[in-house]
Amino acid sequence: MEIRTARLLLRRPRADDLDAFFAIMSDARGMRYWSTLPHADRDVTRAWLDQKIERTAAGGEDFAIEFEGRLVGDVGAGRLPDFGFMIHPDYWGRGIASEAAAAFIDYAFSRQLTDQLLADVDPRNLASLRVLEKLGFARTGEAKNTFLLGDEWCDSIYLALPGPR
Template sequence: MTELHTPRLRLRPARQGDLAALHAVLSDARAMRCWSTPPHDNLEITQAWLRGMISAPPETSHDFIVEHQGQVIGKAGFYQLPEIGFILHPDYWGRGLAREALEAVIASAFANYPIPKIIADVDPRNTGSLAVLARLGFTETGRAEKTFLLGDIWCDSVYLALERPLTSSSPSGLGGEAR
């Protein structure tokens, strides 16, 4: 897998040394409020999650660790194409970093895979993620109630899609540079 670079970010494949930094994200209740699992309460859970990210087959996965100023701050990409997912540590929210990372991974996915569209499944309470995806051109395709159980709470889903652009540039024209 290639690395992607944006003005402020380095997106790279996951490696075992990312465990502590990813655990800081995946154990944070604020970050995990609308994720598909509860916060990770021990390193073993994060280790299994990281092992899955590292071993995911490249023909169906295009997932990246997100670094900002040399610090691992989250992940963005496709654990299972064509569904996009992203999570950043809350200390980095509100700076446009999620959008910057997603622009790069979306452009890379369309350039490297014959997918007609990218999809997303978002908890409707996650207004920040919904806003980021809307700014990237995603449109709502449907909604469903009680689609997954998070701890003991049923969560709903908003389904979104982004069609492959007619040109090879990213949705905003600001894709990351592959290296």
């Protein structure tokens, strides 16, 4: 399964994506607002990627994002209706998250995979909040101390995007 946009290829994750995903998952900038600490070594990323591949094979809707022939991120829903994305920090500010997320949203709703998408974002992650709100997600709530990362508690803003009626 592939989704093509003007600049991107969204495709299912593969075992040979390990190095590219490790480059993303080990970067402290990119993992600042993620629900886990940066990956210390490839074994951590391998376990994460193996789980993602298994989940996708069992009906999950995860996609690797390729830009100019390079894997630069991930978008989708491992467990619908939960939705998310990550982009390597070297590619931030290029509209990749918006383009990939919009393509996934079209895919999920046109195939009637879910009647809504839900997102959980650290309130300090203003860029991701802007992307989601630009795509039509609305804030539905917030909570304190939802993730403990190392010795730091992080909060959550919850958002939802209803499908077309």
